[in-house]
Amino acid sequence: xxxxxxxxxxxxxxxxxPETIMAMDEDDLKKAASTLDALIQDDAxxxxxxxxxxxxxxxxxxxxxxxxxEIAPPDARSLPY
Numbered sequence: 001x002x003x004x005x006x007x008x009x010x011x012x013x014x015x016x017x018p019e020t021i022m023a024m025d026e027d028d029l030k031k032a033a034s035t036l037d038a039l040i041q042d043d044a045x046x047x048x049x050x051x052x053x054x055x056x057x058x059x060x061x062x063x064x065x066x067x068x069x070e071i072a073p074p075d076a077r078s079l080p081y
Contacts, residue, residue: 001025006063006071007036012052018067022057032057 004023008016024032033055040047049055060068 004060005029005032005057006060006067008056008058008067009049010054010056016056018063018071019055021068021071029057 002023002025004021006018007020007022009019010016022032022036028035036055037049
């Protein structure tokens with residue numbers, strides 16, 4: 001079943017920054033980090049993960065509302081995916 005995930009960039013010190021929203025199936029979750037890395041490398045290499053950083057994928061119902069609203073404010077006309 002397809003689900004929305006909030007994607008965080010996790011810094012070496014553990015601090016998390018919401019980056020984007022992705023819709024994917026549970027099977028896709030296993031390769032999501034490498035797929036995201038490849039897309040960023042092609043489109044925006046300056047945004048690639050730096051040493052010690054990693055991606056974290058949090059299901060919509062488990063992510064804090066404030067983080068969702070940072071990426072897709074309630075008054076947004078469309079979601080960024």
